[in-house]
Amino acid sequence: MQSFDIDKSDLLRLKTALENSDAELQQVLQQYHTSEIAILFEKLQPEERERIIKILPAVEASEVISEMDEEHHPAELLINLDKEKRSEIVEELDYDDATDIISQLGESEQQEILDGIDQEDATNIRTLLTYQEDTAGGLMNTDLIKVNVNLTKNEALEEIIRQSEQMEEFYTLYGVNDIGELKGILSIKDIIKARRQVRVEELVNTDFVFVKADLDQEEVAKLISQYNLTSIPVVNDDMKLLGRITVDDIIDVMEEENTEDILKISGVSEDEELSGGWQDAVKSRLPWLVINLGTAFLAASVIRHFDATAAKLPVIAAYMTIIAGMGGNAATQALAVTVRRISLSDLTDKQAYNTVLKEFLVGMINGAANGVIVFIVALLYDANPKLGLALFLAMTGNLIVAGLTGATIPLILKRVGIDPAVASSIIITTFTDCIGFLLPLWLATKLLL
Amino acid sequence: MQSFDIDKSDLLRLKTALENSDAELQQVLQQYHTSEIAILFEKLQPEERERIIKILPAVEASEVISEMDEEHHPAELLINLDKEKRSEIVEELDYDDATDIISQLGESEQQEILDGIDQEDATNIRTLLTYQEDTAGGLMNTDLIKVNVNLTKNEALEEIIRQSEQMEEFYTLYGVNDIGELKGILSIKDIIKARRQVRVEELVNTDFVFVKADLDQEEVAKLISQYNLTSIPVVNDDMKLLGRITVDDIIDVMEEENTEDILKISGVSEDEELSGGWQDAVKSRLPWLVINLGTAFLAASVIRHFDATAAKLPVIAAYMTIIAGMGGNAATQALAVTVRRISLSDLTDKQAYNTVLKEFLVGMINGAANGVIVFIVALLYDANPKLGLALFLAMTGNLIVAGLTGATIPLILKRVGIDPAVASSIIITTFTDCIGFLLPLWLATKLLL
Numbered sequence: 001m002q003s004f005d006i007d008k009s010d011l012l013r014l015k016t017a018l019e020n021s022d023a024e025l026q027q028v029l030q031q032y033h034t035s036e037i038a039i040l041f042e043k044l045q046p047e048e049r050e051r052i053i054k055i056l057p058a059v060e061a062s063e064v065i066s067e068m069d070e071e072h073h074p075a076e077l078l079i080n081l082d083k084e085k086r087s088e089i090v091e092e093l094d095y096d097d098a099t100d101i102i103s104q105l106g107e108s109e110q111q112e113i114l115d116g117i118d119q120e121d122a123t124n125i126r127t128l129l130t131y132q133e134d135t136a137g138g139l140m141n142t143d144l145i146k147v148n149v150n151l152t153k154n155e156a157l158e159e160i161i162r163q164s165e166q167m168e169e170f171y172t173l174y175g176v177n178d179i180g181e182l183k184g185i186l187s188i189k190d191i192i193k194a195r196r197q198v199r200v201e202e203l204v205n206t207d208f209v210f211v212k213a214d215l216d217q218e219e220v221a222k223l224i225s226q227y228n229l230t231s232i233p234v235v236n237d238d239m240k241l242l243g244r245i246t247v248d249d250i251i252d253v254m255e256e257e258n259t260e261d262i263l264k265i266s267g268v269s270e271d272e273e274l275s276g277g278w279q280d281a282v283k284s285r286l287p288w289l290v291i292n293l294g295t296a297f298l299a300a301s302v303i304r305h306f307d308a309t310a311a312k313l314p315v316i317a318a319y320m321t322i323i324a325g326m327g328g329n330a331a332t333q334a335l336a337v338t339v340r341r342i343s344l345s346d347l348t349d350k351q352a353y354n355t356v357l358k359e360f361l362v363g364m365i366n367g368a369a370n371g372v373i374v375f376i377v378a379l380l381y382d383a384n385p386k387l388g389l390a391l392f393l394a395m396t397g398n399l400i401v402a403g404l405t406g407a408t409i410p411l412i413l414k415r416v417g418i419d420p421a422v423a424s425s426i427i428i429t430t431f432t433d434c435i436g437f438l439l440p441l442w443l444a445t446k447l448l449l
Numbered sequence: 450m451q452s453f454d455i456d457k458s459d460l461l462r463l464k465t466a467l468e469n470s471d472a473e474l475q476q477v478l479q480q481y482h483t484s485e486i487a488i489l490f491e492k493l494q495p496e497e498r499e500r501i502i503k504i505l506p507a508v509e510a511s512e513v514i515s516e517m518d519e520e521h522h523p524a525e526l527l528i529n530l531d532k533e534k535r536s537e538i539v540e541e542l543d544y545d546d547a548t549d550i551i552s553q554l555g556e557s558e559q560q561e562i563l564d565g566i567d568q569e570d571a572t573n574i575r576t577l578l579t580y581q582e583d584t585a586g587g588l589m590n591t592d593l594i595k596v597n598v599n600l601t602k603n604e605a606l607e608e609i610i611r612q613s614e615q616m617e618e619f620y621t622l623y624g625v626n627d628i629g630e631l632k633g634i635l636s637i638k639d640i641i642k643a644r645r646q647v648r649v650e651e652l653v654n655t656d657f658v659f660v661k662a663d664l665d666q667e668e669v670a671k672l673i674s675q676y677n678l679t680s681i682p683v684v685n686d687d688m689k690l691l692g693r694i695t696v697d698d699i700i701d702v703m704e705e706e707n708t709e710d711i712l713k714i715s716g717v718s719e720d721e722e723l724s725g726g727w728q729d730a731v732k733s734r735l736p737w738l739v740i741n742l743g744t745a746f747l748a749a750s751v752i753r754h755f756d757a758t759a760a761k762l763p764v765i766a767a768y769m770t771i772i773a774g775m776g777g778n779a780a781t782q783a784l785a786v787t788v789r790r791i792s793l794s795d796l797t798d799k800q801a802y803n804t805v806l807k808e809f810l811v812g813m814i815n816g817a818a819n820g821v822i823v824f825i826v827a828l829l830y831d832a833n834p835k836l837g838l839a840l841f842l843a844m845t846g847n848l849i850v851a852g853l854t855g856a857t858i859p860l861i862l863k864r865v866g867i868d869p870a871v872a873s874s875i876i877i878t879t880f881t882d883c884i885g886f887l888l889p890l891w892l893a894t895k896l897l898l
Contacts, residue, residue, distance in 0.1 A: 011797065033656070035676045043797050067675075157641070164638050188637055189613050192606070207482075225704070226516075227484045228697040230679055247696050248677040251703065255674070258707040259789050262714065266785030266874070267778060274790040275800075278810040285782045286815050289775060293819050296774050297826070300767035307763050314756050317766040318749035321773065325745050325882060326738060328777070329716060329875050333734045336715030340708050341723040348460065348492050351724075361727040366735050370742050377746065425715070425874065426778050433774060 014040050018048050026055055034060050038067030049077055054085065061085075062092035065101065071273045075104035078113070087116040095121070096141040096249065099128035128243075136220050137213035139253065140234040140243030149175040149183050149201040153194045160188070172231050174241055175204035182233055182241040184208060210235050213242055217253045224250045264419065265339055267292070267426035292426050299324075299433035306441040309449060315382055316444050319374070319391055324436025326370060327398035328429040334359045334406025335428050342410060342420050356407045363403025367396035390447045394439035398432060405431045463489050467497050475504055483509050487516030498526055503534065510534075511541035514550065520722045524553035527562070536565040544570070545590040545698065548577035577692075585669050586662030588702065589683040589692030598624040598632050598650040602643045609637070621680050623690055624653035631682055631690040633657060659684050662691055666702050673699045713868065714788055716741070716875035741875050748773075748882035755890040758898060764831055765893050768823070768840055773885025775819060776847035777878040783808045783855025784877050788869050791859060805856045812852025816845035839896045843888035847881060854880045 010032075017028040029037065029052065037056075041049055041064060049072075053061045068074040078086055078101060090098055090113060102110050102125060110129070114122040124142050131137025145163045147156045160173060173186040184204025194203055210233045211220055224232055224247055231246045260270040272284035303310070303320075310317055338355060341347070347355065371392035378388035405428050410420035459481075466477040478486065478501065486505075490498055490513060498521075502510045517523040527535055527550060539547055539562060551559050551574060559578070563571040573591050580586025594612045596605045609622060622635040633653025643652055659682045660669055673681055673696055680695045709719040721733035752759070752769070759766055787804060790796070796804065820841035827837035854877050859869035 008797070033658075033676070039675060039794070042794060043800070067677075161638070161642055189610070192637075192641070193610055209482075225697075225700045226488060227482070228516075230696065247679065247700070248674075251674045251696070251700070254700070254703055254707075255793065258703075258710075259793070261707075262711055262785050262789050265711065265715070266781045268782045268785055272786065274786055274793070278807045278814070281786070281807065281811045282814050285779070285811065286818055288782070289778060289815055289819055290822070292778050293771070293775060293822055296771040299774075300771050303767040303770065304764070310763055310766055311760070314759055315753070317759055318752040321752065321770055321882070321886070322742070322745040322749050324770065324774075325748075325777075325878070326742060328774075329738060329741050329878075330734070332715045332874060333717045333737070336711050336717055337721065337723055337730070340711050344704065344708070344723070345488070345491060348457070351492070358727045358730065362730045362734065365727070365731050366738055369735055370738055373739070373742055425781060429774070429778075433770070437770070 034063035037064050058088035062089045066097040074101045095124045134217045136211045136215040136234045139245045142243040144244045146174045146176045153198045181239045221250050221253045264421035267424040295430035302437045309445045320440045324433045327402045327432030327436040330399045331402035331406040331428045331432045332425040334403045338407045338410045359403035359407035363400040367399030371395035386447050390443035397439050398436045401435045402432045483512035487513050507537035511538045515546040523550050544573045583666045585660045585664040585683045588694045591692040593693045595623045595625045602647045605649050630688045670699050670702045713870035716873040744879035751886045758894045769889040773882045776851045776881030776885040779848045780851035780855040780877045780881045781874040783852045787856045787859045808852035808856035812849040816848030820844035835896050839892035846888050847885045850884045851881045
């Protein structure tokens with residue numbers, strides 16, 4: 001019973017225990033909740049994790065493994081265990097967790113694990129393995145309480161107690177008919193309060209939200225968030241109840257999707273593991289950098305067209321980098337606000353139009369404000385008011401371009417069905433670089449030479 | 450009963466109904482779940498929202514208002530209603546939702562609303578108003594089921610049914626002693642299954658996670674996510690049960706925190722409303738841009754030191770913008786991965802060291818790869834292998850700097866207690882700009898002149 005915060009002393013304690021006998025290690029482990037062991041687990045070496053899993057009873061070992069991040073390869077940990085322990089652990093896992101972990105393995109290893117466990121469990125897991133990992137089917141758990149709507153109150157209560165024997169939390173109860181079609185949801189409160197003779201049919205709430213097994217997990221998360229649900233039933237095309245998704249799995253989905261958003265908008269492949277090795281990171285980031293190198297050459301070719309201007313006015317080189325860089329920053333701001341807004345809710349045409357208009361205005365005002373500063377610097381430092389005017393206009397112009405591209409490109413991508421977050425700042429800054437070089441060079445040529 | 454997706458036709462339908470009589474509008478509204486009306490609400494004008502709230506029965510109106518985003522100002526909507534309707538709606542709201550909304554108003558308006566409602570409700574809301582909005586106390590709901598641990602099974606069951614009369618979902622039951630101290634949590638399943646004479650004391654689970662009222666909401670979200678909880682009790686320093694936070698409120702917190710992360714890393718103030726006006730956006734973004742303008746002058750002053758080099762080798766201007774820009778991109782990548790990693794879990798010293806080492810390696814490899822491309826271009830396009838060599842070295846050097854700053858700065862900020870996301874790409878790129886200009890200019894001067 002504690003408000004919990006793992007700190008260094010806990011890790012040190014566990015590390016020390018790992019140097020000692022099994023009995024001592026066991027004693028230390030007993031003092032932690034399995035969720036706490038799972039957090040400490042992330043800081044350990046693979047062979048240390050293996051030792052702990054071997055020592056823990058199967059129930060607890062399965063809880064720790066189910067909490068492990070995919071990045072730390074729970075599947076490999078499992079496959080390294082001896083056959084008996086492994087089977088015990090897999091049988092203790094919730095079907096959806098077991099499926100997630102087993103799906104990381106090769107076909108023959110999957111076979112090996114499933115052959116070693118209870119055949120009913122194996123069948124359930126095999127079915128779940130057929131769904132895509134990032135869909136409702138891949139998220140759902142088949143472990144749930146379903147009650148035939150033809151039962152009476154007392155029969156239903158008995159049935160619920162029987163089915164809940166092996167479950168920790170059951171959230172919602174589901175009412176199904178004789179052929180397994182979902183008819184409604186039931187609250188335990190209504191069953192308890194009902195009179196004896198009442199049948200489940202009269203108690204179910206038929207106004208419920210459900211999802212099909214192939215729905216994308218991001219859409220499932222949106223529904224659960226919008227309707228404030230604790231769980232949502234998953235059905236097939238014939239309305240047969242397949243499973244349910246609980247809100248704790250959705251929290252993991254949200255974390256995953258948010259990580260992907262931040263990475264994509266920063267020009268990192270969404271598949272990069274945050275704690276992965278350097279090989280992984282190079283593979284994920286180098287392609288974006290090479291694409292950007294191509295666009296950077298494009299922007300730089302603008303400069304080469306104005307060699308004469310640069311030779312006569314060498315100071316322009318320093319100023320144009322400032323204007324291009326500021327454009328990149330303003331575009332990144334507009335992009336972040338627009339991408340996040342789109343990802344939280346769809347925009348109507350009018351809202352999209354207003355967004356672009358707003359970013360145009362913001363770009364103009366911020367551009368003029370920074371333009372005035374640059375004008376003053378050119379006046380005081382270079383004693384050149386014409387240069388100052390050219391720079392003021394260039395800064396304003398480039399920040400307008402920044403606002404427009406930062407808002408328009410993600411909106412267009414969304415309309416054509418591409419994830420707006422791939423309009424990463426890397427892509428957007430190509431525009432602000434090109435315009436940021438072109439405008440000061442061209443305006444300086446016109447006004448000064 | 451539907452897997453739900455609001456589209457344009459729904460909005461059009463509602464907009465048309467808004468042109469017509471109250472009866473027709475009522476009929477259209479009846480076809481939507483309150484969560485759906487809340488989504489459509491975001492696309493309407495304030496006066497249209499007001500009309501709908503006036504027409505809806507208080508129960509439904511309160512559900513719609515509680516679902517409204519703070520950005521759409523539910524408090525103003527409420528204050529514009531006539532007194533009677535307003536009181537009805539506030540009384541229907543959950544205490545936590547009512548508190549959130551009322552806290553947006555000025556003191557006299559708060560008073561006016563609270564004076565108009567049931568005094569028990571008002572007292573509860575007044576207590577909640579004393580907690581900071583972004584703490585456990587500000588998030589919690591005081592509506593919960595608590596059972597004295599001295600009751601027998603049957604007494605407890607009666608008590609639960611009595612208390613649950615006005616609640617939709619109760620998630621967890623709480624066992625308290627005579628003076629209101631939290632003793633443990635209870636599952637409805639265990640109560641139903643228990644024998645008659647058993648007392649609650651024997652049924653409560655005393656191994657539970659709780660939080661104090663002043664804990665930051667982000668920490669609450671982490672606990673709920675780590676322990677896979679559906680709700681968490683909130684206590685004061687004497688372990689007296691104050692309320693509980695449910696997982697659906699945490700989903701809103703996670704969305705909020707993730708929005709803040711994306712905005713901050715992109716150099717936007719965390720307070721900017723995504724759908725706010727241009728004034729709001731200028732206020733939130735201009736300060737960052739002006740700070741960056743200062744640092745950009747710093748970077749540009751590097752260029753002015755090499756006026757002689759630029760005059761003799763004008764092509765260097767184009768190349769140095771490429772190298773500085775690529776550094777900015779690589780730094781943004783390293784920053785995004787590191788910030789997201791830190792925000793999901795704390796790193797040990799060893800993990801922090803490995804992160805920096807990894808980013809150094811990634812910077813070197815990506816730098817060398819892009820450096821080779823630039824070398825080849827300088828060779829083919831400018832027929833200048835010495836320039837190519839200088840550019841290769843500069844690109845590699847700058848991407849190493851990018852990796853090191855992108856990883857080190859957020860790690861240092863975290864250690865000194867500053868939010869690592871403020872190490873936004875805007876700040877980090879100052880380094881890569883300075884080094885990105887300095888390296889090619891200095892190396893070209895050394896190798897070529």
